[in-house]
Amino acid sequence: xxxxxxxxxxxxxxxxxxxxxxxxxxxxxxxxxxxxxxxxxxxxxxxxxxxxxxxxxxxxxxxxxxxxxxxxxxxxxxxxxxxxxxxxxxxxxxxxxxxxxxxxxxxxxxxxxxxxxxxxxxxxxxxxxxxxxxxxxxxxxxxxxxxxx
Numbered sequence: 811x812x813x814x815x816x817x818x819x820x821x822x823x824x825x826x827x828x829x830x831x832x833x834x835x836x837x838x839x840x841x842x843x844x845x846x847x848x849x850x851x852x853x854x855x856x857x858x859x860x861x862x863x864x865x866x867x868x869x870x871x872x873x874x875x876x877x878x879x880x881x882x883x884x885x886x887x888x889x890x891x892x893x894x895x896x897x898x899x900x901x902x903x904x905x906x907x908x909x910x911x912x913x914x915x916x917x918x919x920x921x922x923x924x925x926x927x928x929x930x931x932x933x934x935x936x937x938x939x940x941x942x943x944x945x946x947x948x949x950x951x952x953x954x955x956x957x958x959x
Contacts, residue, residue: 814839814882818875826871832864834871834910842914844876848941849907860904865941868910869898869951873937876912877955884924889957894934896953904941904948912939923957931959 819836822829833852838845846868853864870893877891914920915937927933934956941949 812839814879818844818879821878822871822875828867829871832867834868836875837909839879842880844872844879844912846872846875846910847907848910850904857903858905860908862900865900865904865908865910865949866898866951868908869939869941869949870896870953872910872912872939873951873953873955876914876937877935877957880914880920881957886924886927886957888959889927889931890959892956892958894954894956896951898952899950900948901950902948904943906943908948909942910939911942912937927957933957 815836815838818839822834831852833849835847837847848860848864848868850860853860855861874891874893881887881889915935919935923933923935934954936952936954939951939953940947
């Protein structure tokens with residue numbers, strides 16, 4: 811496991827204990843994309859599909875983790891990340907292990923976010939996550955994250 815992946819997985823399991831119960835793992839961090847694994851067995855509901863709350867947590871954490879690692883790469887270590895607002899859609903049930911994926915926003919949006927944080931100590935960014943099963947989208951998530959000193 812790469813240093814960034816191991817670092818994030820340890821951080822999530824230590825600071826957000828729920829991630830251990832979810833069985834959440836950091837599967838990949840490359841090319842500006844974070845992939846978190848969500849096993850069905852740890853997140854099963856009464857309909858033998860993945861619990862909606864687990865899917866929501868995976869989607870939120872994909873964005874949170876993406877932002878955390880991206881800030882670390884940018885040398886920003888003095889901020890706190892919180893989710894402020896979100897929207898989630900569940901177009902199809904998740905019936906097997908899944909991936910929560912968050913990709914980088916447009917470069918201009920990222921640059922504006924960093925500049926605003928450096929200037930004011932507070933910035934917001936909208937990130938989009940997806941839950942994939944065999945690379946097919948099962949859940950869409952959009953969240954506004956806030957970084958503050």
